[in-house]
Amino acid sequence: MRFATISSLCVLILISLVPSRAAQGWSCKPDTTVPVVTANGNQWNVQIASDAHHGAVVVWQDRRNGASDKLYVQRIAADGTMLWADGGIPIASTPGYQYYPQIIGDGAGGAFIAWQDNRDGVGYDIYLQHVSASGGMLLQPDGLPLCKAAGHQYYPKIVPSPGGEVIVVWQDRRTGNFDIYAQRVNALGDLLWTPNGMLVCNSEFDQIDPVTAPDGSGGAVIAWSDYRGASGFTDIYAQRLKWNGGAAWKLNGVPVSQSVNNQWNPQIITDGNAGAFVAWQDRRNSFYDLAYAQRVDSNGTKIWAENGLPLAPIEANQYYPRITSDGSGGAVAVWQDNRGGADYDIYSQRVNDAGQMLWSANGRAVSTATGHQYYPQVVHQAGSFVFAWQDRRGGTYDIFSQRIDLAGDIRWDLNGVAVTSSPNDQYIPQLAADGFEGALLAWADFQLGTGATDIFANRIGSNGLPAGGCFRTFNQDSLTKRGARIRRTASGMPNEGNVRDTIFGRGVFSQGMIVGVDRYDSAKRYGWIYYKKSYYVRRTLPQIGESRGFDRRFDKPFLGALKNPTRYRYNNSVVGELIALKLNIAASDVGITPSRFGDLKFMEESHPGDPFNGLSLREVARRTDSMLTYWRAYPGLDYNDVHNSLRRINHAFDGPVDTVSLRPLRITPVNTLFSLDFLVPNTDPPAEIPQYLSAENVPEEEYGFRLEQNYPNPFNPTTTIEFNLATPSAVTLRIYDLTGREVASLFDNAPLEDGFHAVDFDADNLSSGIYFYRIMAVPRNGAEKPLTLVRKMVLVK
Numbered sequence: 001m002r003f004a005t006i007s008s009l010c011v012l013i014l015i016s017l018v019p020s021r022a023a024q025g026w027s028c029k030p031d032t033t034v035p036v037v038t039a040n041g042n043q044w045n046v047q048i049a050s051d052a053h054h055g056a057v058v059v060w061q062d063r064r065n066g067a068s069d070k071l072y073v074q075r076i077a078a079d080g081t082m083l084w085a086d087g088g089i090p091i092a093s094t095p096g097y098q099y100y101p102q103i104i105g106d107g108a109g110g111a112f113i114a115w116q117d118n119r120d121g122v123g124y125d126i127y128l129q130h131v132s133a134s135g136g137m138l139l140q141p142d143g144l145p146l147c148k149a150a151g152h153q154y155y156p157k158i159v160p161s162p163g164g165e166v167i168v169v170w171q172d173r174r175t176g177n178f179d180i181y182a183q184r185v186n187a188l189g190d191l192l193w194t195p196n197g198m199l200v201c202n203s204e205f206d207q208i209d210p211v212t213a214p215d216g217s218g219g220a221v222i223a224w225s226d227y228r229g230a231s232g233f234t235d236i237y238a239q240r241l242k243w244n245g246g247a248a249w250k251l252n253g254v255p256v257s258q259s260v261n262n263q264w265n266p267q268i269i270t271d272g273n274a275g276a277f278v279a280w281q282d283r284r285n286s287f288y289d290l291a292y293a294q295r296v297d298s299n300g301t302k303i304w305a306e307n308g309l310p311l312a313p314i315e316a317n318q319y320y321p322r323i324t325s326d327g328s329g330g331a332v333a334v335w336q337d338n339r340g341g342a343d344y345d346i347y348s349q350r351v352n353d354a355g356q357m358l359w360s361a362n363g364r365a366v367s368t369a370t371g372h373q374y375y376p377q378v379v380h381q382a383g384s385f386v387f388a389w390q391d392r393r394g395g396t397y398d399i400f401s402q403r404i405d406l407a408g409d410i411r412w413d414l415n416g417v418a419v420t421s422s423p424n425d426q427y428i429p430q431l432a433a434d435g436f437e438g439a440l441l442a443w444a445d446f447q448l449g450t451g452a453t454d455i456f457a458n459r460i461g462s463n464g465l466p467a468g469g470c471f472r473t474f475n476q477d478s479l480t481k482r483g484a485r486i487r488r489t490a491s492g493m494p495n496e497g498n499v500r501d502t503i504f505g506r507g508v509f510s511q512g513m514i515v516g517v518d519r520y521d522s523a524k525r526y527g528w529i530y531y532k533k534s535y536y537v538r539r540t541l542p543q544i545g546e547s548r549g550f551d552r553r554f555d556k557p558f559l560g561a562l563k564n565p566t567r568y569r570y571n572n573s574v575v576g577e578l579i580a581l582k583l584n585i586a587a588s589d590v591g592i593t594p595s596r597f598g599d600l601k602f603m604e605e606s607h608p609g610d611p612f613n614g615l616s617l618r619e620v621a622r623r624t625d626s627m628l629t630y631w632r633a634y635p636g637l638d639y640n641d642v643h644n645s646l647r648r649i650n651h652a653f654d655g656p657v658d659t660v661s662l663r664p665l666r667i668t669p670v671n672t673l674f675s676l677d678f679l680v681p682n683t684d685p686p687a688e689i690p691q692y693l694s695a696e697n698v699p700e701e702e703y704g705f706r707l708e709q710n711y712p713n714p715f716n717p718t719t720t721i722e723f724n725l726a727t728p729s730a731v732t733l734r735i736y737d738l739t740g741r742e743v744a745s746l747f748d749n750a751p752l753e754d755g756f757h758a759v760d761f762d763a764d765n766l767s768s769g770i771y772f773y774r775i776m777a778v779p780r781n782g783a784e785k786p787l788t789l790v791r792k793m794v795l796v797k
Contacts, residue, residue, distance in 0.1 A: 002361040002780075008213075010230075011347045013346065014268065015766055019447050021522075021762070025079055025080040025081055025670055025672065025675055026079065026080030026467035026468075026674050026675070027080075027458075027467055027672065028465060028467040028469055028470035028669070028672050029353060030398075030420050030421045030422075030458070030466050031420070031421050031422055032431045032457060033419075033420045033422060033445075033447075033458045034769055035454060035455070035458050036060075036074050036088070036442060036455040036456060036457050037060070037062070037087050037454055037455045038087075038448060039064035039073065039087050039454070040063075040064045040452075041062070041066070041452055041793045042061075042062075042063045042444075042452045042453050043060050043061070043062045043063070043064070043072075043102070043177075043324050043444070043451050043453060043454050043455045044060065044427075044444040044455075045061040045101070045444070046058055046060040046428075046430055046442045046455050046655040047060070047101050047103045047430055048060050048353035048430045048431065048441070048442045048517060049104050049105040049111050049432055050432040050433055050435070051075060051076075051105055051109045051111070051133070051471065051740075052105055052107050052108065052109060052435075053070065053077075053078060054078035054434050054435045054436065055076050055077045055078045055083075055107070055440065056075070056076050056131045056440040056442070056457075057073065057075045057076075057103065057105060057110065057111040057131065058073065058074050058075075058076065058103075058109070058220070058442045058457065059071055059072070059091070059101040059113050060072060060088075060101070060442075060455050061098070061101065061668045062088070064087075067242055068095070068097055068125065069097050070090055070091070070092070070098050071086035071090070071092065071101050071113070071115055072087070072089060072090055072091065072268050072533040072694065073089075073091055073110070073113065073131055073135075074089070075110075075133070076440065076470065078485075079674050079675050079676075079677075080425075080457075080459060080672075080674060080675075080678065081370060082246060084135040084136070084257055085135070086304055088102075089131075089136075091113060091115070091129055091131075091137050091140075091399065091676075092119070092129070092141075092142035092143045092145060093142060094117070094119040094125070095118060095119055095121075096119040096120070096121060096578065097118050097124075097458055098115050098116075098117050099116050099124070100115055100116050100155055100156065100159045100221075101113055101114070101115045102156055102157055103113045103158070104158050104159065104160055104166065105432075105522060106164070107116060108132075109132070109133025109399040109594060110131050110132045110134055110138075110158075112128065112129070112130050112131075112166045113128070113129050113130075113131065114126065114156040114157075114158045114166075114168045115127055115143075115156065116128065116152075116153060116155070116156060116170075116459075117143070119142075121155070122195075123173075124152045124153055124154060124196075125145060125147055125153055126145070126146045126147040126153045126156050126167060127142075127146065127148075128143060128144045128145060128146050128166070128452045128706060129354065130156075130187075130189075131145065133596075133763070139189040140189065143229070144185070145753045146168055146196075146197065146571065147170065147172065147181065147183065147196045148196065149172065149174040149196040149197070149497040150174045150177075151173035151174040151175070152172075152467075153170050154170060154171045154172075154178075155179070155205075155209065155210065156168050156170040157169045157170070157212045158208055159212050159220055161184060161214060161218050161220070161243075162218050162221075162603055163186070163187070164186065164187035164610075165185060165218075166217065167182060167183070167184045167185075167219070167220045167241075167537060168182065168183050168209065169181070169200065169209070169210045169213065169222050170197070171208050171209065171770060172537060173176070174196075175470075175606045176203065177204070177205060177206050177207075177402075177474060178201040179199065179200075179201060179203075179207055180199075180200040180201040180202075180207045180210050180224050180239075181196070181197035181224065182197055182198050182200050182220065182245070182757065183196075183197045183198065183243055184243075184245065191262055192245075193244075195491065196675075198245040200222055200239050200241065200247075200253070200254045201226070201239060202252065203226065203228040203237075203252040204228050205227035205228050205230065207225070207226050207228070207237070208223050208224060208234075209224055209228075209264070209265070209266065210222055210223070211223050211224070211268045212265055212268065212700065213269050213270040213271055213276050215240055215241075215242075215270065215275075215298075216270060216273070216274055217243060217274055218242075218618070219241045219242045219243045220240070220241050221239070221240045221268065221270065221274075221275065221276040221296070222239050222240070222241065222253075223236060223237065223238040223256060223266045223276070223278045224236070224237060224266065225255075225264045225280075225641050226253075226366045226788055227265060228252075229394060229605060231246060231259070233261050233262045234262050234264050235255060235256075235257060235258045236255070236256040236280050236308075237253040237254065237276060237574050238254055238256050238266055238300070238514050239294055239300075240254070240274070240298070240300065241461060242436075248298075248299075249299070250300060254300040254302075255380070256278050256280075256294045256296060256302065256308065256622070257282065257294060257307040257308045258307060259282065259284040259291065259308075260283050260284050260286075261282075261283040261285075262281075262282075262283045262328075263282045263284075263292070263746070264281055265280055265281045265319075265320070265321065266279070267279045267323045267333075269324060269325050269331060270321050271295060271297075271329070271353065272325070272332075274297075274298035274299055274665065274762055275295065275298045277293060277295050277323060277325075277351075278293065278296065279292065279293040279323040279329075280293075280308075280321065280528070281318070281319060281320075281321060282308070282310075284307070286351075288315065288316060288317045288318075289317055289318055289334060289522070290310050290311075290312070290313065290316075290318050290557075291310070291311045291312065291318040291321045291335045291349075291368065291495070292308040292309060292310055292311065293308055293309055293333060294308040294309070295353065295355065296687045297346045297683070300425045303353075303354075303355065303434060305355070307336070309351070309355050310354070310407055311335075311351065311357070311363060312337070312339075312347060312361070312362040313340050313347040313361070313362070314362045315339070316337050316338050316339035316670065317338050317573065318335045318336070318337045318338070318347070319337075319344075320335055321333050321334070321676065322334050322335070322376060322377055323362065324378050324379060324380040325380055326350055326352075326380060326381070326385075326404075326406065328414060328563055329408070330350060330351055330352040330353050331350070331351055332348060332349070332350045332351075332378060332380065333344065333345060333348065333349050333351070334347070334348040334366065334376040334377070334378045334383050334387055335376060336361070336374055336375070336376060337374060339362075339621050340368060343371060343372050343373075343462070344372045344374060345365065345366075345367055345368040345369075345373055345485050346366040346367040346373045346402075347364065347365055348363060348366050348376075348378070348387065348404065350364075350406075350408065350581050353551050356602060358408070359408040360673060363750060364404065366402050366410075366416070366671070367389065367400060367415045367416045368403065368415060369393040369400075369415040370393050371391065371392035371393040371394075372390050372391075373392070373399075373400070374389060374390045374391075375388050375389055375390050375427075375428045375429070376388070377389070377429060379431055379432065379433045379439055380433075381435065381436075381437050381658040381681065381780035383405060383406055383436050383437070383683070384401070384404060384406065384411060384437050384462070384683065385404050385405075386401060386403050386431065386433070386437070386438065386439040386460075387404070387416075388400070388401045388426055388429040388430075388431045388439065388441055389401075390420065390426065390428060391603065393415075393521075395422065396421075396424055396425050396650050397425040397426055397466065397513070398418055398421045398422075398513060399418070399420045399426050399429045399443055399458075400415075400417065400418055400623065401417055401419050401460050401464075402415075402416040402417070403462065403464065403481065403718075404439075406607055411462075411464070411611060411673040411685070412464035413464065416454045417460070417464045417465075417466075418460050418466075419466060419536060420440050420443070420445075420456065420458055421448035422445065422456070423447050423449065423519075424445075424446035424447050424448075425445075425695055426443050426444070426445045426446070426447070426680055427443060427444045427446075427453070428443060428444060429442070429443040430442050431494075431542070434459060434461075434667040436462055437462035437681075437682060437683045438460050438462040438463075438468070438681060439459070440458075440459045440462040441457060441458055441459070442454060442455060442456070442457040442521065443455070443457075446705065453707075459674055459680035460755075461673060461674070461680075462680075462682070462683045463596060463599070463686075465596075465681070467672035467673060468672060468674045468680070468681050469594060469596060469672070469673050469681075470653075470669035470670075470671065471567055471593065471594050471597050471600075471643040471652070471669050471670075471671065471673060472587075472593040472594065472653050472667050472669045472670055473580075473584045473650050473651065473652055473653040473654050474496045474499060474580065474584060474650070474654065475580060475581065475647075475654050476541050476542035476577065476579070476650070477541075477542050478496035478542065478654075479496050479497070479500050479537070479538070479541050479579075479583060480497075480539075480541045480542060481495050481496050481497035481538075482502070482538065482753070482755065483495065483497035483501040484497065485691065493657070493659065494659060494662065494665060494667075495653025496657060496703075497538065498581070498665060499535045499587055499593075499665070499667065500548060500583055500590055501532050502590075502592060502665050503534070503583060503586045503587055503590060503592070504534035505534075506535055506590045506692040508586040508589065509531075509586070509690055511765030512530050512531055512533070513530075513531040513537060513579070514528060514529070514625070515528065515529040515530075515575055515578055515582075515625065515628065516528030516529055516550055516625050516628040516629035517626060517630065518530070518561070519629065519630040520560075520561075522561055523561070524560075525630065526559070526561060526629045527553075527557075527558035527559050527561070528550065528560075528562070528628075529550075529561070529562045529570070529575065530561050530562070530563050530628050530779065531563075531564055531579075532563070532564055535755075536564040537579060537583075539566055539567075539756075539758045540564075540567060540570075540575075540576075540579070541567075541576055541580075542567075542576050542690070543570075543571050543572055543573055543574075543575045543577075544576065545567075545570075545571030545572050545573060545574050546572065547572065547573045547574045547630075547639035547640045547642065547643040548572060548574070548631075549627060549628050549631025549634070549637075549639060550628045550629055550631060551631050553570060555568075559760050563711065564711060564720075565722045566720050566760055568718060568720075568757060568760040569718060569760070573643045574624065574627075574639055574642050574643045575628070575648075577643055577646035577647050577650055578624045578625070578628070578646060578649045580646075581620070581649060581650055582621055584597060584649075584650060585597060585598035585616075585618060587667075587691045589692075590692050590693060591664065592664075592665055592666060592667055593666075593667050593669065594669050595686075596682075598616065599616050599618070599681075599684075599686050599687055600616065600619070600680070600681065600682060601614060601616055601680050601682050602614075602615055602617065602620055602645065602649070602679060603679070603680045604678050605676060605677075606644075610641075611627075611637075611642075615681075616687075617649065619624070620645075620649070624646065627639070627642060635756075648678060649679070652671070652676055652678075653669065653670055653671045653678060654670070655670030655671065656670070662751060678683040679765050686721060688689070701782070704721060705723075705724065705726050705777060705787045705791075706724040707721075707722075707723045707775050707789035707791055708721070708722040708723060708724075708788075708791075710722075710773065710791070713793050713794060714793075714795065714796040715763070715793065715795060715796070716795065716796050716797050717762075717764040717766075717795070717797070718760055718761065718762050718763070719745055719763070719764045720758055720759070720760050720761070721733065721746070721758065721759050721761055721773055721794060723756075723775055724754065724756050724757070725752060725753070725754045725755060725757075725777055726754060727754050727779045727781060727784065728752065728753050728779070728780045728781075729752060729754075729777035729778055729779050730750065730751055730777070730778045730780060731747045731750050731751075731757075731775065731776070732749055732750075732761065732775070732777075733747070733773065733774070734773070734774055735744065735748040735771055735772070735773050735779070736767065736771065736773075736774065737769065737770075737771055737772075738750050738770055738771075738772075744761065744763075747759070748763060749778075751780065761773075766795055767797070768796055768797045769795060770792060770793075770794055770795075771792070771793050771794075771795060772790055772791070772793070772795060773790070773791055774789070774790045775788065775790075776788045777787050
């Protein structure tokens with residue numbers, strides 16, 4: 001994966017002073033999450049933004065050097081490694097407190113960060129920094145001052161503006177009361193509006209807690225809590241600033257809601273048409289807060305009911321609303337809700353642009369688990385929404401997450417999946433979209449037991465698995481092994497051959513394994529391969545020959561079914577890798593290895609034209625079958641590319657065999673999905689897997705002493721002879737002509753283990769005619785008599 005670089009000499013010098021990064025990586029176990037920082041003192045109030053490369057940039061308040069909070073920043077790669085200095089990079093080295101960081105990604109691996117700062121020792125001011133993808137500070141070394149007016153400036157919020165610009169909004173007390181101000185900054189750090197900020201609202205009494213969203217035209221829509229009614233309660237007001245800082249709506253803003261009692265804690269997102277959706281907590285009924293919402297158009301006109309619509313009009317306290325776009329002109333809100341009694345649960349609602357509630361009148365339950373669920377967050381991407389919250393169902397606070405689609409259907413476990421279940425408490429999660437309908441999360445964490453909080457993180461895939469899940473694969477070479485006699489060995493350890501044999505024993509390929517497309521109606525035009533059982537698969541691997549479609553076999557067209565070929569009769573590296581892929585999918589389906597492997601998607605972002613891009617691994621296998629048999633439909637296809645892609649998949653989770661259990665056979669995974677950059681979770685529901693035989697110990701096929709008919713027969717000039725030994729034996733296998741003269745010796749008193757064996761016979765130096773092959777096996781236990789069998793074969797030239 002490629003990241004943006006900065007050519008500025010001063011930035012390179014700064015980067016060279018940053019210590020080397022610490023390696024970590026995501027874990028697929030929620031009790032093992034990634035430490036972002038574990039310094040002395042408290043690290044808390046973490047904020048997170050996507051880095052546009054499936055990773056994230058996080059910023060937090062940090063007391064490692066005493067009582068004064070400083071801001072630190074870290075970038076986390078898609079695989080969970082820390083890309084910058086161990087423990088993060090300080091934003092500014094100045095004295096004083098640095099509070100309330102806010103962050104947005106810059107779309108190139110870096111981020112813009114705004115905060116309040118009292119380095120001058122008097123009031124708090126507003127500062128901004130742009131951190132590059134490499135961890136360099138691109139504005140002034142200790143941050144760019146946006147406002148150093150008299151009095152305090154608090155609670156900045158930041159949104160992007162076209163051309164690499166940003167708009168920052170804050171609460172400002174330069175005149176005695178709190179007012180709302182804003183500033184627009186370009187990529188070079190130039191302040192584009194009035195020095196110390198453009199006035200948004202200075203109505204009487206206080207205006208506090210501003211939030212903002214881009215208006216899509218270079219400006220911003222801003223909402224806040226407003227005391228101008230002189231009742232002692234707050235209402236919700238909003239204003240739109242145009243690209244030049246001029247007010248687009250009424251002076252000092254338009255009312256969004258002026259109902260009785262408090263309306264507060266506003267949240268805002270754009271409606272995509274220079275207007276906005278605003279959500280807030282509302283106590284108009286005097287007894288409890290409900291979550292309300294309103295849509296304001298580009299002219300500042302309220303579209304819905306005069307003072308907004310309740311998102312779930314039920315008797316309950318509904319706190320901490322958060323809101324995101326639904327990608328279809330509407331919005332999705334989430335909040336904590338105690339309608340069930342004493343405990344708070346997480347509920348959500350989707351509302352369209354006309355104000356219709358789409359997820360039932362009283363909202364959609366995201367989690368109603370026992371214990372409290374607090375501080376929900378939500379992000380939208382593509383066709384679904386990922387939620388996260390702080391959850392006490394287990395006695396201490398953990399972090400849980402849930403994914404819901406546009407229709408309001410839950411896509412993960414009922415009541416959510418654990419993102420972290422580490423010891424002690426984890427608080428107030430923040431999340432950013434990962435680009436694949438999953439999310440990266442960061443939170444304050446007491447798990448180390450020091451009494452102070454650190455910052456930890458995890459990434460959850462769209463499949464609901466931390467780190468996308470852990471998986472296990474087997475490559476061609478390993479699948480050639482003969483299965484160990486687990487019940488007879490001292491160690492009892494299986495190998496990859498046992499995996500292969502168990503898959504067949506469980507009936508996954510009860511009708512045989514087909515490579516290519518079985519088309520008897522087109523047998524005179526196309527070909528395919530058929531493997532009857534595990535033994536024939538084992539002896540055909542590894543296939544390392546020329547990568548190609550089923551166009552020719554040696555000098556003849558490849559037509560019809562080729563049954564149980566050995567490497568000598570057919571050798572094609574695509575075939576070998578496809579066999580391995582089918583076995584890897586099957587091993588996951590029957591529970592030998594972790595489930596859902598076949599549902600993973602192939603996604604090679606550096607090669608957008610790859611024919612496998614966007615396909616699940618099941619679909620990759622089917623597409624490869626088609627490419628082999630219907631080779632005429634793929635002119636110009638480079639089968640070497642097909643081989644390489646399949647090989648990457650089969651080696652993706654390869655490693656030493658370690659068992660979870662022998663009965664049933666289960667193999668320990670070796671690697672996490674997000675350690676790779678070409679496989680991603682599937683956003684579609686998992687495929688339904690057929691029910692196979694019981695997972696209990698699958699009996700091995702038991703055969704006596706057997707000599708199979710050679711295949712093919714008649715043959716020219718090669719054929720394969722197969723036989724089975726009931727016990728380890730010394731084997732002699734010879735070929736005779738009709739006169740009884742020996743013409744070839746394939747084994748001469750060779751010591752062989754019990755089980756199936758195969759040997760290829762090349763009759764290139766013989767003439768056409770009838771021949772006989774005779775096997776004699778002398779059991780090595782000495783307790784049995786020698787065994788002999790004879791069969792006839794025909795050579796036709």
